Amino acid sequence: MTVARDPESTGCTLTRSAAAAGSAPQSDAALDPTQQQAQSRRRVVVWGTYDLGKPRIRVLIRGLRDHGIEVIECHRHVWDGVDDKSQLAGWSAQLRWGWRWLSAYPGLLLRYLRLPPHDAVLIGYLGHLDVLLLWPLAKLRGKPLIWDAFLSLYNTVVEDRCLVSKGHPLASLLFAWEWLACRAAATVVIDTATHGRYFAETFGIAASKVQRVFVGTEPDLFYPAPHGFDRRDKDCAFTLLFYGQFIPLHGIENIVQAAKLTERQGISWQLIGTGQQAGAIRSLIAELAPSNLHWESWVPYARLVHRIHAADACLGIFGTTAKAQRVIPNKVFQIIASGRPLITADTPAVRELLVPNAVVRLIPPGDPVALASAARAMAEQGRTLPVDDAHAALRPKVLPSAVVSDLIKRLPQAATP
Numbered sequence: 001m002t003v004a005r006d007p008e009s010t011g012c013t014l015t016r017s018a019a020a021a022g023s024a025p026q027s028d029a030a031l032d033p034t035q036q037q038a039q040s041r042r043r044v045v046v047w048g049t050y051d052l053g054k055p056r057i058r059v060l061i062r063g064l065r066d067h068g069i070e071v072i073e074c075h076r077h078v079w080d081g082v083d084d085k086s087q088l089a090g091w092s093a094q095l096r097w098g099w100r101w102l103s104a105y106p107g108l109l110l111r112y113l114r115l116p117p118h119d120a121v122l123i124g125y126l127g128h129l130d131v132l133l134l135w136p137l138a139k140l141r142g143k144p145l146i147w148d149a150f151l152s153l154y155n156t157v158v159e160d161r162c163l164v165s166k167g168h169p170l171a172s173l174l175f176a177w178e179w180l181a182c183r184a185a186a187t188v189v190i191d192t193a194t195h196g197r198y199f200a201e202t203f204g205i206a207a208s209k210v211q212r213v214f215v216g217t218e219p220d221l222f223y224p225a226p227h228g229f230d231r232r233d234k235d236c237a238f239t240l241l242f243y244g245q246f247i248p249l250h251g252i253e254n255i256v257q258a259a260k261l262t263e264r265q266g267i268s269w270q271l272i273g274t275g276q277q278a279g280a281i282r283s284l285i286a287e288l289a290p291s292n293l294h295w296e297s298w299v300p301y302a303r304l305v306h307r308i309h310a311a312d313a314c315l316g317i318f319g320t321t322a323k324a325q326r327v328i329p330n331k332v333f334q335i336i337a338s339g340r341p342l343i344t345a346d347t348p349a350v351r352e353l354l355v356p357n358a359v360v361r362l363i364p365p366g367d368p369v370a371l372a373s374a375a376r377a378m379a380e381q382g383r384t385l386p387v388d389d390a391h392a393a394l395r396p397k398v399l400p401s402a403v404v405s406d407l408i409k410r411l412p413q414a415a416t417p
Contacts, residue, residue: 041414043070043118045143047134049104050124051079055330056150057124059216063404064122069411072118074111076104079126105133112137119143119412125150128181135184144412147185148213151327152199154178160248160323161276179203187410189213192349195326211410214353215330216403217337221302224339224389225309237268237292238379240343241311243304244331246275251318251345256281257368258375259290267379271295272307308338312385313378316344320366328353333398339389343374353397359390 044064050057052075064071078101112134121143123131131147138145154174157163164170182188182203189211190196196210242255252271259269269290271281274297285293299307308314314335317324325347332350335342344350346362356362361378363370378385389395396402 041070042411043072043116043414044411045072045074045112045115045118045121046124047074047112047121048108048123048127048130049076049078049101050130051126052077053079054125055218056148056215058218059400060122060124060148060213060404060407062218063216063400063402064408066401067404067408069408072115074108074115076108078104109133109137119414121145123147123185126153128153128177131181131184132177144186145184146187146189146407146410147181148189149178149181149185149199150189150191151195151323152178152202155198155202155323160321162248182209185209187211187407189407191215192326192328192352194347194349194352198326211407212352213407214398214403215328215333216400217330217333217398219337219399222305222308222334222337224337224392224395229309237266238375238382239268239270239310239312240315240375240378241270241272241307241313242315243272243299243307244317244329246273246277246281248277249317249319249321249324249327250329251320251324251366252277252281253284254318254366254368254371255315256284256288256290256293258371259293260288261368261372262375263290263292265376265379267292267375269293270307270311272297272299272304274298304334305338308335308340311340313341313343313375314338316342316350318345318363318365318367318371324365325349336391336398337395339386339391339395341378341385341390343371343378353394359386 046057046061052058061071061073121134121138123134123145125148127147128149131145135145154171154177157174158166158168158171182199182205186209188196188199188205188209190199191212191214193212196207196212199205200207200210242250242252244250246252255269255271259267262269269292271293272295281295285295314331316332316335317329324345326349328349332342332344332353341359341361342354343361343363344354345365346356347365350362354360354362358381361374363374
């Protein structure tokens with residue numbers, strides 16, 4: 001692909017897919033050549049303060065480019081160093097970040113007006129303010145806004161993490177903010193159909209305005225273990241891996257309790273991560289003292305695939321919150337792409353993607369006894385479990401080109417030269 005930068009501005013790049021530049025794109029999935037030709041002139045602006053530290057926007061951009069769509073990124077980094085936004089500590093840190101965030105917009109808005117003709121604008125996560133600020137300018141240029149809401153701030157802050165009560169003025173502000181943002185966008189993109197129904201019902205928008213785009217995964221970072229790779233030693237414990245932020249929907253307390261229930265049964269549990277509930281989890285571990293559980297605060301993102309490959313099976317989420325019923329987290333897609341067996345909660349959202357089988361065990365949410373039982377069952381399967389690509393048939397469906405395919409059908413026909 002070729003990249004051009006506006007020499008008079010910063011933070012805005014024009015990236016042409018290889019198809020648009022006259023050569024075949026490097027794609028994670030084979031696309032129909034006639035489809036690529038039909039789409040090659042379509043041009044989409046990806047605009048705002050979206051968080052490049054999260055896989056979501058990277059997957060969307062890659063998926064568009066893999067379909068031969070020309071992508072213009074007009075972006076300012078404001079989330080560098082902020083892994084968990086709920087954990088911004090202290091007024092001084094919040095004020096510094098707030099100033100960095102708000103001061104990015106004048107330049108971004110000006111640069112948008114200078115961009116070449118395009119067919120649509122994609123607002124990436126976390127773009128709740130982005131979509132409102134760009135709304136009048138996009139309307140002026142006659143371009144539809146596609147907002148990747150991804151998740152609800154109101155639901156996350158008020159209903160799921162319970163950081164403020166429903167009666168708090170901030171809760172009302174967040175609700176009104178999202179209600180308006182849903183009306184600014186021509187299309188609201190959500191990660192699951194179950195989550196989409198929540199948005200339609202909660203914020204009063206037509207179901208036809210909502211588009212499901214699965215989280216997907218990055219195939220250059222999450223891939224099956226090399227052929228012939230075997231992590232198992234008959235004298236070693238059966239290893240289960242969980243990684244992620246310690247937030248309510250993950251239900252990590254269930255993992256700790258299940259570890260205790262299987263303490264002398266040849267099963268090892270590994271936790272990687274930290275976050276909002278780290279203190280509570282630390283206290284629970286101190287209380288139960290499971291000798292078969294090991295906790296690391298973090299590992300580099302690029303090294304996660306090696307830890308996944310080294311595990312006998314991996315863990316999804318087990319929380320009982322309403323949000324846990326509506327989402328499929330990044331880790332589930334990454335585990336599928338990496339080819340490892342999976343245990344996760346049986347929810348309406350996960351049923352959109354998975355069905356139970358020998359390498360996918362779905363259990364009731366919030367049930368450490370069921371989790372311990374599923375772990376024992378997988379451990380008993382032992383060497384009969386696949387050693388490399390446990391989800392070979394499903395993996396193509398979680399690649400970027402696959403997850404954006406329905407979204408691309410909503411894009412206007414190419415009108416740019």
